[in-house]
Structure formats: structure tokens, C-alpha cells
Amino acid sequence: MSLKDVIRKFAYGPKTDSSSYVAYLRSLGMVIGENTTIYVPTKCQIDTTRPWMIEIGRNVSITEGVTILTHGYDWSVFKGKYGDVLGSAGHVRIGDNVFIGMNLTILKGVEIGDNVVIGAGSVVTKSIPPDSVAVGDPCCGIADIDSYLEKRRAAQMDEAADLYDCWCRNSPEARRGGCLQERYLRSFSGCSSREERMSSRTRPSKRRRGCTGRSTKARTFSSARNLPLPVTRSFCRNSRSIADIKASCMGIWMLTTQ
Incomplete structure (x- = not known):
């Protein structure tokens, strides 16, 4: 202690x-x-x-x-x-x-x-x-848990895009050319534990460690270990399914198990 x-x-x-x-x-x-x-x-x-x-x-x-x-x-x-x-x-x-x-x-x-x-x-x-x-x-009831779940699922893409936009505009780390850390996107990944991340993996990743940096076409979402996962801002806004963002955010978790 x-x-x-x-x-x-x-x-x-x-x-x-x-x-x-x-x-x-x-x-x-x-x-x-x-x-x-x-x-x-x-x-x-x-x-x-x-x-x-x-x-x-x-x-x-x-x-x-x-x-x-x-x-x-x-x-x-x-x-x-x-x-x-x-x-x-x-x-x-x-x-x-x-x-x-x-x-x-x-x-x-x-x-x-x-x-x-x-x-x-x-x-x-x-x-x-x-x-x-x-x-x-x-205090009184306003919804059942199932309808609230659907409401929260529907809001995930907008909230992920909002989080990323705010990070790009306001974060000192973004201004220094850094990477958005994995912990900010943890809840969007749909995985709550290392075991879930491991079970979600379909094949081993061969990505090289290290942050890929920023570019005009894509920003980089990355874990605290600087593991690269390019995700464009337009992707967050234009994805047709929450599964798209969840799969991409889940990719971060998969990389952290390497």
C-alpha cells in the first residue's frame, strides 16, 4: 500500500x-x-x-x-x-x-x-x-427497458461521431497530431471484457504496432498502446448500421489483445 x-x-x-x-x-x-x-x-x-x-x-x-x-x-x-x-x-x-x-x-x-x-x-x-x-x-416510469435499449442503440452513431468531432476540434492531443485513445470508444465497441474481445476475433491481426498518424483522408482511432485503426469522420456520420461503427470500434479491442 x-x-x-x-x-x-x-x-x-x-x-x-x-x-x-x-x-x-x-x-x-x-x-x-x-x-x-x-x-x-x-x-x-x-x-x-x-x-x-x-x-x-x-x-x-x-x-x-x-x-x-x-x-x-x-x-x-x-x-x-x-x-x-x-x-x-x-x-x-x-x-x-x-x-x-x-x-x-x-x-x-x-x-x-x-x-x-x-x-x-x-x-x-x-x-x-x-x-x-x-x-x-x-420519480416515475417513462419507458420500459427494451424501448430504452432501442433508443440508445439508435443514438450510438451520432454520439460516436460527436465524440470524434469534439476530440478533433478541442483536444490538445489532437492538435499535437496524436491518436484518439481506445478508452474513449470502449463502450461503443460492444465488448465489456477481454474475453469478449478474444471471442469476437475472427483472425489474428498482422497490423504493425505504432500510430499511423493523421492524414487528410482519415484520422486515427488508436488505443493507449498506439495500435492503429483508421476511421474517417464521414464513416461515423454516414454508416447505415450501428453494426458498422461497433465492428470498427471492436477492432480496437481486438488489436489490444495482440
């Missing part, structure tokens, strides 16, 4: 990183499935007053600024006016394969189904059914 890691561990304790925070919450009695990530633990608030009332499934992504509550303190107003002290508690259950957007609040008594996307800034006051997309304050 480096000195920087030691200092960070001392400063943030169990919120040093996702794995430490998840382990800490589990030790308190919270149920958290495998492959669940809390991306910025220092900026998330997960209620530990009743940790055994929170269940989080597998493959859940909890992004920055998320708050999850199992109780409320609104009864303090009743106490001040009438002298009443009321209990307040409710379980929170989050299913498998869920994305929770930034700066989102989940209130007590909420259940979120499997395969759900919840947009940033939402306030979840009621349960969300499985296989859905929800957003808003209060």
Missing part, C-alpha cells in the same frame, strides 16, 4: 473506496450482492441507523451523491407542535442489475425491481417495477 493510500485510508476510513465501503456496510448487516459498486463513497449517504433494512442486489451501480434512507425525521414537527413522538422506519430493496444516477434520493419503504435505470437527480418515493426506466421528482 502506497503512502497516498495510507493517508486516504486514514482520512476516509471505510469510505476509502467501493470495496471497503461495501464490506463495511455488510458487516453492519446490510445485504449487498456481488459486483455492486458505490462509485464515490465519500459523497454517498446510505442510512446505517437500521442497516439490516436495506437489501441491494447484484450488479448494482450506485453513482455519486446518492442517498438511501430507511427512516424519516418529519415527526419532529409534530413533536414541536403537539408533543407527539412517532416512530419512522421502512425497508429499501434494490433488485439486480440496476443503475442509480447521480444525486438521487431513495426514501424509506421503496422497492426497485430488477433491470432498472433511474435518472440523475430523481427522488424515489414509490416503488419502481422491474425492466423499466424512471426519472423525476417524484
Whole structure:
């Protein structure tokens, strides 16, 4: 462990990183499935007053600024006016394969189904059914997961072209004649792991290592290892199928396995 890691561990304790925070919450009695990530633990608030009332499934992504509550303190107003002290508690259950957007609040008594996307800034006051997309304050469903998938697929070519155009116009690396790194196109490749990249290969590549540089006909998409893959800007704009861009971006991943 480096000195920087030691200092960070001392400063943030169990919120040093996702794995430490998840382990800490589990030790308190919270149920958290495998492959669940809390991306910025220092900026998330997960209620530990009743940790055994929170269940989080597998493959859940909890992004920055998320708050999850199992109780409320609104009864303090009743106490001040009438002298009443009321209990307040409710379980929170989050299913498998869920994305929770930034700066989102989940209130007590909420259940979120499997395969759900919840947009940033939402306030979840009621349960969300499985296989859905929800957003808003209060949070409500706006689409099913299948239609949202088709919407995202349809947007891929325009977004890949936009990414490339912005990189060409604004990136200091582009102005120096550099190469667009593979990591920027990773999600467009359709491959999420080295195993998928390997299984997608149809034949070994004989391309020479090294960046091919820029030309008037084509720019170069390249990995951090400077592996060449020429792709023209017009190709991104004029491709008739998302499979075209996906195949080209996938080529980067194939080259990184050489």
C-alpha cells in the first residue's frame, strides 16, 4: 500500500473506496450482492441507523451523491407542535442489475425491481417495477427497458461521431497530431471484457504496432498502446448500421489483445 493510500485510508476510513465501503456496510448487516459498486463513497449517504433494512442486489451501480434512507425525521414537527413522538422506519430493496444516477434520493419503504435505470437527480418515493426506466421528482416510469435499449442503440452513431468531432476540434492531443485513445470508444465497441474481445476475433491481426498518424483522408482511432485503426469522420456520420461503427470500434479491442 502506497503512502497516498495510507493517508486516504486514514482520512476516509471505510469510505476509502467501493470495496471497503461495501464490506463495511455488510458487516453492519446490510445485504449487498456481488459486483455492486458505490462509485464515490465519500459523497454517498446510505442510512446505517437500521442497516439490516436495506437489501441491494447484484450488479448494482450506485453513482455519486446518492442517498438511501430507511427512516424519516418529519415527526419532529409534530413533536414541536403537539408533543407527539412517532416512530419512522421502512425497508429499501434494490433488485439486480440496476443503475442509480447521480444525486438521487431513495426514501424509506421503496422497492426497485430488477433491470432498472433511474435518472440523475430523481427522488424515489414509490416503488419502481422491474425492466423499466424512471426519472423525476417524484420519480416515475417513462419507458420500459427494451424501448430504452432501442433508443440508445439508435443514438450510438451520432454520439460516436460527436465524440470524434469534439476530440478533433478541442483536444490538445489532437492538435499535437496524436491518436484518439481506445478508452474513449470502449463502450461503443460492444465488448465489456477481454474475453469478449478474444471471442469476437475472427483472425489474428498482422497490423504493425505504432500510430499511423493523421492524414487528410482519415484520422486515427488508436488505443493507449498506439495500435492503429483508421476511421474517417464521414464513416461515423454516414454508416447505415450501428453494426458498422461497433465492428470498427471492436477492432480496437481486438488489436489490444495482440
